[in-house]
Amino acid sequence: MEEIILWECNIERIHACETAVYQALREIGYKARLTINCEMPLLSRHQLWDRLPVLEIRGQRWSLRPGRAFTTEELTRLFTRIFIEQDLTCSVPDADISQKDVPMQTEKEGVSNDR
Numbered sequence: 736m737e738e739i740i741l742w743e744c745n746i747e748r749i750h751a752c753e754t755a756v757y758q759a760l761r762e763i764g765y766k767a768r769l770t771i772n773c774e775m776p777l778l779s780r781h782q783l784w785d786r787l788p789v790l791e792i793r794g795q796r797w798s799l800r801p802g803r804a805f806t807t808e809e810l811t812r813l814f815t816r817i818f819i820e821q822d823l824t825c826s827v828p829d830a831d832i833s834q835k836d837v838p839m840q841t842e843k844e845g846v847s848n849d850r
Contacts, residue, residue: 759810
């Protein structure tokens, strides 16, 4: 299951972003776990103060409008681009699928590779 990390320290924005995340996920039919990271020393260490709120997905951080909560529409577009379109372009069918079950040639006669 995918994990989304919300970096934010303002409780009102946390609640608004959390609601928008779950609504956007529901709209695209995707499931993910949301973790909220609001530890001030950690926010400072990662230098995120000027960018909050920030979403971290698959190791990348996204900040759409610093100082303002994400909307469902913004997140629906973002999640579609990350989860749906990226997954479609990454899943390339096996180009050599017809060769999967072909037995290998052996040096000795009478030895079968079928196991």
